[in-house]
Amino acid sequence: MLRHHQHAASVVNATSPKGASKVIFAYPAIANSRAARNSESEAGYGIYTPPTISSRTPLQGCPSRVFKTSSTMQQEITYRLLFATFLFGTLCAAVIVSKRRRSNALPWPPGPPSLPLIGNWMSLPSQTSWKTYAKWSRDYNSDLVSINAFGKVIVVINTAKAAQALLEQRSAIYSDRPFLTIVTLSGWDWFLGFIPYSDKWRVRRRIFQSALREQACEEYRPMQHTMAENMVKWLYQDPKDFQRYTNLTAAWLTLSLAWGYDAKPQGDSVVKLMEDAAQIVIDLTLPGTSVLNEIPLLRQLPGWFPGMGYKARADECRTMTERILHGPIKSVKQSLVDGTARESMASKLLRTNEGGVDLDAEMAIRDTVGSVYSAGAETTGSAIHFAFLALVLNPHVQRRAQEEIDRVVGRDRLPTLNDRSILPYVGAVLRESMRWNNVTPMGIPHRASEDDVYEGRFIPKGAIVFGNIWAIMHDPAKYPDPTSFRPERFIQDDGTLNDDDIPFIFGFGRRVCPGKFIADSSVWLAVASLLAVYNLSPAKDERGNDIPVKEAVVDGLTSRPLPFECSIKPRDSIAEALIKGLA
Numbered sequence: 001m002l003r004h005h006q007h008a009a010s011v012v013n014a015t016s017p018k019g020a021s022k023v024i025f026a027y028p029a030i031a032n033s034r035a036a037r038n039s040e041s042e043a044g045y046g047i048y049t050p051p052t053i054s055s056r057t058p059l060q061g062c063p064s065r066v067f068k069t070s071s072t073m074q075q076e077i078t079y080r081l082l083f084a085t086f087l088f089g090t091l092c093a094a095v096i097v098s099k100r101r102r103s104n105a106l107p108w109p110p111g112p113p114s115l116p117l118i119g120n121w122m123s124l125p126s127q128t129s130w131k132t133y134a135k136w137s138r139d140y141n142s143d144l145v146s147i148n149a150f151g152k153v154i155v156v157i158n159t160a161k162a163a164q165a166l167l168e169q170r171s172a173i174y175s176d177r178p179f180l181t182i183v184t185l186s187g188w189d190w191f192l193g194f195i196p197y198s199d200k201w202r203v204r205r206r207i208f209q210s211a212l213r214e215q216a217c218e219e220y221r222p223m224q225h226t227m228a229e230n231m232v233k234w235l236y237q238d239p240k241d242f243q244r245y246t247n248l249t250a251a252w253l254t255l256s257l258a259w260g261y262d263a264k265p266q267g268d269s270v271v272k273l274m275e276d277a278a279q280i281v282i283d284l285t286l287p288g289t290s291v292l293n294e295i296p297l298l299r300q301l302p303g304w305f306p307g308m309g310y311k312a313r314a315d316e317c318r319t320m321t322e323r324i325l326h327g328p329i330k331s332v333k334q335s336l337v338d339g340t341a342r343e344s345m346a347s348k349l350l351r352t353n354e355g356g357v358d359l360d361a362e363m364a365i366r367d368t369v370g371s372v373y374s375a376g377a378e379t380t381g382s383a384i385h386f387a388f389l390a391l392v393l394n395p396h397v398q399r400r401a402q403e404e405i406d407r408v409v410g411r412d413r414l415p416t417l418n419d420r421s422i423l424p425y426v427g428a429v430l431r432e433s434m435r436w437n438n439v440t441p442m443g444i445p446h447r448a449s450e451d452d453v454y455e456g457r458f459i460p461k462g463a464i465v466f467g468n469i470w471a472i473m474h475d476p477a478k479y480p481d482p483t484s485f486r487p488e489r490f491i492q493d494d495g496t497l498n499d500d501d502i503p504f505i506f507g508f509g510r511r512v513c514p515g516k517f518i519a520d521s522s523v524w525l526a527v528a529s530l531l532a533v534y535n536l537s538p539a540k541d542e543r544g545n546d547i548p549v550k551e552a553v554v555d556g557l558t559s560r561p562l563p564f565e566c567s568i569k570p571r572d573s574i575a576e577a578l579i580k581g582l583a
């Protein structure tokens with residue numbers, strides 16, 4: 001299933017002295033993919049912990065090895081050389097950071113005390129880092145906090161005010177992305193979320209935005225309604241596997257949207273290809289590999305050189321990403337010639353470039369459409385999944401939303417997107433669900449392309465800048481009792497929705513999620529359809545007692561609920577008849 005494939009992305013992720021994973025920066029999907037896999041495959045409910053340093057790479061394993069043969073001695077020399085180069089590179093970076101710090105009179109945003117060379121490595125939060133950064137922000141009484149790890153400076157923005165001032169109003173200098181060469185090596189460099197702030201990005205971004213702007217999305221409504229009906233039917237057939245179906249719902253939508261592709265619920269080859277390519281990039285960005293690759297001297301070493309084996313995997317990944325890029329779009333082109341093309345982003349965009357006359361435009365279309373599944377499947381699936389969790393834990397919210405749907409829509413059909421404006425409470429449930437648990441609690445990292453100053457604090461050029469979405473969405477001044485699930489906070493006295501549309505949930509400035517309109521309406525539709533026909537409650541154990549549902553999340557830069565059990569039953573015979581009557 002697609003649930004593990006998401007914003008294809010780069011991760012600098014390393015192992016702490018205690019062996020816990022520390023994501024220095026990562027695009028969310030990847031970090032979480034691994035987390036979700038581990039949490040499911042290893043007895044279910046653990047937090048992701050990557051292999052420890054000694055088990056992963058020759059470089060990292062070097063100090064503790066005993067070498068007996070001449071080839072292993074050669075290997076040891078190689079490892080030591082690699083290790084020395086790594087240390088040298090790190091030292092240079094740390095010296096540059098401390099020099100820059102001294103050369104600028106203004107203080108940097110506050111953060112925990114750091115050590116020479118390794119910086120804040122020892123105090124980097126290893127789990128639900130967004131909560132730690134929010135706490136530091138309160139402790140230091142500062143909107144921004146900063147840390148550095150091995151010379152890499154990270155600034156975390158924890159308030160809406162600072163996010164507005166920097167990532168929105170000064171978007172021109174905060175729209176770049178951290179760059180990792182491993183992304184190019186593994187063939188993911190066409191993915192919009194990775195592309196540096198450049199003309200190449202601008203061209204693709206413009207195509208994406210115009211194809212999925214609010215009004216343009218209306219054309220995809222029939223597709224969204226099919227998505228919701230599919231979800232309702234799949235849940236009826238196999239309610240226990242609801243987690244798989246929340247993911248499949250989002251996967252189906254994004255593949256259909258991108259290429260008009262109708263993914264099969266079981267064993268779909270396109271879905272498998274996407275998942276496999278994502279898994280390789282996840283592996284490549286584990287400790288050791290991408291870190292080695294970021295050191296220019298080591299990057300030049302040939303693939304057969306000890307420790308450089310990751311290059312072969314990167315090649316394998318590149319073959320897959322080539323297939324992802326070229327395969328589906330080729331089919332769409334053919335279907336346009338045959339006259340059998342389904343409505344999709346690809347078919348619409350290709351029609352505007354009839355005959356492929358402009359090759360640059362065709363490449364841009366291909367890259368843009370190729371980014372839809374990678375960016376949209378996991379995120380949308382997680383958002384639906386979080387809504388399931390909220391509803392199981394809050395039966396009174398289900399009842400109130402069902403009362404509204406029954407009164408406004410009736411019992412003889414599922415809600416449609418046309419009903420959205422007349423179902424304010426359902427709208428409030430969606431907003432509160434997205435606010436309460438965030439799919440991307442730390443967003444996707446931006447990069448400062450110029451030196452900057454915020455309220456007397458210096459932000460150096462090249463700093464990795466995170467907007468802490470979780471901190472903003474859990475600000476008690478704006479959202480009293482922020483960890484409670486209370487849709488009412490979005491409802492005004494006259495029963496209508498207020499004007500807080502949780503703006504930063506989809507990121508910031510020029511990099512804000514270009515899929516936000518289709519994502520928001522799809523999650524709304526899925527939740528409204530679910531509520532219309534199903535009751536959700538905790539599953540029962542063999543004695544008939546409720547199995548407690550934990551409100552816990554998978555750690556990483558994308559988040560989803562840890563697996564939980566729940567019972568999903570048609571509300572009554574009327575609902576069951578409606579479900580059975582769906583085509």
Ligand code: HEM
Nearest residue numbers: 192193375376379380383439444506507508511513515519
């Ligand atoms: C509930 C679902 C979703 C959430 C919460 C979400 C959230 C985000 C966030 C926080 C970012 C980073 C913005 C930044 O850098 O400040 C992002 C980027 C992006 N999203 Fe989404 N997203 C969702 C669904 C989708 C969907 C369905 C699509 C495609 C149809 C999509 C396409 C993208 C792309 C292409 C980017 C990269 C944009 C760039 O770097 O210029 N997302 N998303």
